[in-house]
Amino acid sequence: MLKVIAQDFIKAEFIDTVMPLYAELVEKTRQEELCIAYDLFIDQKDPGHFIFVEEWPDRAALDAHCRSEHFVRLVPLINQHQRQDPTFILMDPFAA
Amino acid sequence: MLKVIAQDFIKAEFIDTVMPLYAELVEKTRQEELCIAYDLFIDQKDPGHFIFVEEWPDRAALDAHCRSEHFVRLVPLINQHQRQDPTFILMDPFAA
Numbered sequence: 607m608l609k610v611i612a613q614d615f616i617k618a619e620f621i622d623t624v625m626p627l628y629a630e631l632v633e634k635t636r637q638e639e640l641c642i643a644y645d646l647f648i649d650q651k652d653p654g655h656f657i658f659v660e661e662w663p664d665r666a667a668l669d670a671h672c673r674s675e676h677f678v679r680l681v682p683l684i685n686q687h688q689r690q691d692p693t694f695i696l697m698d699p700f701a702a
Numbered sequence: 703m704l705k706v707i708a709q710d711f712i713k714a715e716f717i718d719t720v721m722p723l724y725a726e727l728v729e730k731t732r733q734e735e736l737c738i739a740y741d742l743f744i745d746q747k748d749p750g751h752f753i754f755v756e757e758w759p760d761r762a763a764l765d766a767h768c769r770s771e772h773f774v775r776l777v778p779l780i781n782q783h784q785r786q787d788p789t790f791i792l793m794d795p796f797a798a
Binding site: 609645647657698 | 705707724728742743744745746747748749752753755760791792793794795796
């Protein structure tokens, strides 16, 4: 199992622009056969800070997501409004 | 619903020390009546970067967690081995 946190930082004046792009990205990604979870959240202290919490069976599934039509089309449209570079954390479950 | 991402950054030489502390924190927190989810992950690129993905019904439940016996006892033991300040993001679900 692969867990991912992806964080976007959108310029305040473009938040309304990206909202429908995010909505479509979430809807289409959840339809991917290998998608286990793809949930989007907004920082309570920063309305331009968008946080994806994702779950995939493995790295190959994440890579396939990043090659999907909706990802390749929508993410560049979102990214042109970033105020700083997005961040990505790929994580393994904790096992004591 | 309140979603939380809490991130710890542990000095490499103390990772073995904090593992059982995290294990107990996760076990005890999941027993809290108001805990919806309390999952711990480790950054694939940084074995000292620990990431909690939490879900609580509301802020009051999170605050009660932070006053719990296990939190008040274990978190300071973990924090003495941080290499930088922990971070916290309180988040609302995205709604387009």
